Amino acid sequence: xxxxxxxxxxxxxxxxxxxxxxxxxxxxxxxxxxxxxxxxxxxxxxxxxxxxxxxxxxxxxxxxxxxxxxxxxxxxxxxxxxxxxxxxxxxxxxxxxxxxxxxxxxxxxxxxxxxxxxxxxxxxxxxxxxxxxxxxxxxxxxxxxxxxxxxxxxxxxxxxxxxxxxxxxxxxxxxxxxxxxxxxxxxxxxxxxxxxxxxxxxxxxxxxxxxxxxxxxxxxxxxxxxxxxxxxxxxxxxxxxxxxxxxxxxxxxxxxxxxxxxxxxxxxxxxxxxxxxxxxxxxxxxxxxxxxxxxxxxxxxxxxxxxxxxxxxxxxxxxxxxxxxxxxxxxxxxxxxxxxxxxxxxx
Amino acid sequence: xxxxxxxxxxxxxxxxxxxxxxxxxxxxxxxxxxxxxxxxxxxxxxxxxxxxxxxxxxxxxxxxxxxxxxxxxxxxxxxxxxxxxxxxxxxxxxxxxxxxxxxxxxxxxxxxxxxxxxxxxxxxxxxxxxxxxxxxxxxxxxxxxxxxxxxxxxxxxxxxxxxxxxxxxxxxxxxxxxxxxxxxxxxxxxxxxxxxxxxxxxxxxxxxxxxxxxxxxxxxxxxxxxxxxxxxxxxxxxxxxxxxxxxxxxxxxxxxxxxxxxxxxxxxxxxxxxxxxxxxxxxxxxxxxxxxxxxxxxxxxxxxxxxxxxxxxxxxxxxxxxxxxxxxxxxxxxxxxxxxxxxxxxxxxxxxxxxxxxxxxxxxxx
Numbered sequence: 095x096x097x098x099x100x101x102x103x104x105x106x107x108x109x110x111x112x113x114x115x116x117x118x119x120x121x122x123x124x125x126x127x128x129x130x131x132x133x134x135x136x137x138x139x140x141x142x143x144x145x146x147x148x149x150x151x152x153x154x155x156x157x158x159x160x161x162x163x164x165x166x167x168x169x170x171x172x173x174x175x176x177x178x179x180x181x182x183x184x185x186x187x188x189x190x191x192x193x194x195x196x197x198x199x200x201x202x203x204x205x206x207x208x209x210x211x212x213x214x215x216x217x218x219x220x221x222x223x224x225x226x227x228x229x230x231x232x233x234x235x236x237x238x239x240x241x242x243x244x245x246x247x248x249x250x251x252x253x254x255x256x257x258x259x260x261x262x263x264x265x266x267x268x269x270x271x272x273x274x275x276x277x278x279x280x281x282x283x284x285x286x287x288x289x290x291x292x293x294x295x296x297x298x299x300x301x302x303x304x305x306x307x308x309x310x311x312x313x314x315x316x317x318x319x320x321x322x323x324x325x326x327x328x329x330x331x332x333x334x335x336x337x338x339x340x341x342x343x344x345x346x347x348x349x350x351x352x353x354x355x356x357x358x359x360x361x362x363x364x365x366x367x368x369x370x371x372x373x374x375x376x377x378x379x380x381x382x383x384x385x386x387x388x389x390x391x392x393x394x395x396x397x398x399x400x401x402x403x404x405x406x407x408x409x410x411x412x413x414x415x416x417x418x419x420x421x422x423x424x425x426x427x428x429x430x431x432x433x434x435x436x437x438x439x440x441x
Numbered sequence: 442x443x444x445x446x447x448x449x450x451x452x453x454x455x456x457x458x459x460x461x462x463x464x465x466x467x468x469x470x471x472x473x474x475x476x477x478x479x480x481x482x483x484x485x486x487x488x489x490x491x492x493x494x495x496x497x498x499x500x501x502x503x504x505x506x507x508x509x510x511x512x513x514x515x516x517x518x519x520x521x522x523x524x525x526x527x528x529x530x531x532x533x534x535x536x537x538x539x540x541x542x543x544x545x546x547x548x549x550x551x552x553x554x555x556x557x558x559x560x561x562x563x564x565x566x567x568x569x570x571x572x573x574x575x576x577x578x579x580x581x582x583x584x585x586x587x588x589x590x591x592x593x594x595x596x597x598x599x600x601x602x603x604x605x606x607x608x609x610x611x612x613x614x615x616x617x618x619x620x621x622x623x624x625x626x627x628x629x630x631x632x633x634x635x636x637x638x639x640x641x642x643x644x645x646x647x648x649x650x651x652x653x654x655x656x657x658x659x660x661x662x663x664x665x666x667x668x669x670x671x672x673x674x675x676x677x678x679x680x681x682x683x684x685x686x687x688x689x690x691x692x693x694x695x696x697x698x699x700x701x702x703x704x705x706x707x708x709x710x711x712x713x714x715x716x717x718x719x720x721x722x723x724x725x726x727x728x729x730x731x732x733x734x735x736x737x738x739x740x741x742x743x744x745x746x747x748x749x750x751x752x753x754x755x756x757x758x759x760x761x762x763x764x765x766x767x768x769x770x771x772x773x774x775x776x777x778x779x780x781x782x783x784x785x786x787x788x789x790x791x792x793x794x795x796x797x798x799x800x801x802x803x804x805x806x807x
Contacts, residue, residue: 163568211784214788215791216791217564217791218568218783221567222783224568224571225776225779226780228776228779229777229779229780232769232776235769235772235773236770236773239769419579419582419583419586420579421579422576422579422582423579423580426572426579430572430573433562433565434561434562
């Protein structure tokens with residue numbers, strides 16, 4: 095009995111409720127003629143697609159910058175890389191690598207500026223991050239129209255300039271990472287092994303990084319800035335570093351997402367992309383000040399599981415698509431819960 | 442030594458946003474080739490349409506709760522009132538009043554909810570109210586898209602989706618279109634002035650001025666200055682903050698009704714989202730900050746923001762030959778302006794804090 099109570103305390107009610115909800119969806123699925131293998135496979139693919147972007151939340155939470163609502167900034171760096179790579183036109187794995195190589199310096203520069211900005215607004219990072227994300231997406235809307243890309247796969251056919259809203263990566267590097275060592279069981283069950291390996295690799299890097307000298311210093315800055323200052327850690331530098339890291343991971347994350355999804359979404363596409371990532375890590379048990387790799391993995395699985403399962407199961411049950419509404423309520427409710435809870439703990 | 446330069450810098454930073462906007466408008470108006478009469482008429486219409494929504498933001502700022510992104514909750518309440526009103530086919534001014542009566546208790550309840558949640562998240566009210574707006578948007582959709590017509594009975598089948606429940610994407614408000622604006626028609630030099638709407642707005646401005654002087658208003662300002670000191674002085678901090686948010690939500694609800702009676706149609710699932718963002722951007726453009734806003738800021742902001750709103754697509758078209766570009770520019774500016782204002786405010790606050798700490802250190806050193 096005590097064990098159960100302890101487990102509930104550790105996991106937190108929202109996570110348990112969401113876990114049970116997902117579990118019940120999987121149980122109901124066969125009865126309403128939803129293929130369980132296809133659902134599991136979809137969940138796995140979405141898990142791999144979104145994992146890196148959720149991982150991008152970790153450095154900033156750990157260093158005390160709060161939830162990274164400014165993820166679109168990293169996403170923009172990734173989009174620039176992806177678009178440029180398609181312009182160059184090299185298919186397969188080299189194409190993805192080129193996209194990442196191009197987006198990396200852009201993400202570092204953007205992240206550096208973003209970090210400097212956040213250092214000047216300590217205490218209201220989250221609100222400002224949200225609007226930095228929004229305004230950078232809006233700014234890039236202008237840029238996508240103006241930037242001199244020429245590839246006929248990407249620009250509007252009649253004008254000959256200005257990028258399209260969605261660009262297919264089919265024929266370039268569609269599923270380039272996913273298909274490394276991927277396999278299918280039967281017609282419906284597909285495992286994107288490569289994407290998992292890549293995600294695991296990044297998680298591993300992050301895990302190791304958190305245990306290096308710099309990583310520990312970063313955690314200290316987040317959990318106890320006064321102590322960090324006393325031990326001679328440069329707080330602002332650590333925070334900037336964490337923001338750069340977050341932005342870079344965001345850039346890589348969107349490329350992984352696109353190569354699996356098959357499309358590059360420009361213009362208002364990245365506008366709300368931070369919110370699913372934020373709520374995923376919170377569902378995984380992270381708070382505004384504390385996050386671990388395990389939170390990322392559990393959270394992404396639970397959140398993406400619900401996103402995959404609700405449309406198919408609820409649809410078959412009551413013949414109405416309520417998935418969008420459920421998604422909005424669950425994801426924002428989770429963020430709301432996290433925002434109100436942390437303050438209550440330390441009065 | 443360089444106190445004068447410092448003061449000038451302070452003044453410029455304080456008013457950076459409106460100055461920037463006046464500069465951009467001065468540049469863009471000639472390019473857009475709009476006539477003066479057209480612009481004046483357009484600004485008057487937009488003033489009457491938007492001012493009330495923007496005014497509803499003032500009281501939470503007074504109470505130190507920042508920009509109330511939770512005003513969309515009020516807008517939602519207003520829209521639910523309008524849905525019932527058009528379902529019962531009540532038209533004209535009685536319709537508007539009926540919608541206000543239906544939505545008031547709803548707005549009070551939502552305001553109470555918002556205030557309670559914000560009391561749990563002191564120090565990060567803005568981001569919390571922002572997310573709360575998103576969250577309640579989900580609840581609103583759940584209610585209006587699935588509840589109306591199934592749980593809540595609807596009499597007018599034209600408003601309901603063909604599947605039998607849920608309100609259509611566009612709700613027609615033809616019955617109350619401009620009924621308030623045309624209540625007291627006034628025409629000067631070919632420019633229509635919606636006098637009745639302005640009278641309501643004027644009355645509300647008087648209310649704000651009066652309210653500042655009341656005991657409750659003073660309490661709010663004290664809470665806004667310093668919650669702890671106010672609490673020690675015997676002011677019920679949480680209750681005062683709650684009341685500030687409730688007032689703001691109810692006013693936003695009326696604001697949305699005024700806004701939509703002017704437009705004449707309602708995007709059932711989008712109108713409220715835009716309401717929040719545009720109102721906040723307008724207020725900030727008018728030179729308000731997160732902690733300080735006046736009635737003057739409201740009107741200046743509405744005019745400047747909407748001036749740019751009207752002018753920029755055309756300016757973009759004539760300047761670069763693409764209206765789409767102006768459109769995106771407009772979106773960028775509305776978000777950019779909010780970011781800029783938020784950054785300036787937070788930066789200033791941090792600097793003040795550092796200065797205070799330094800002065801403490803200096804006193805200790807002497």
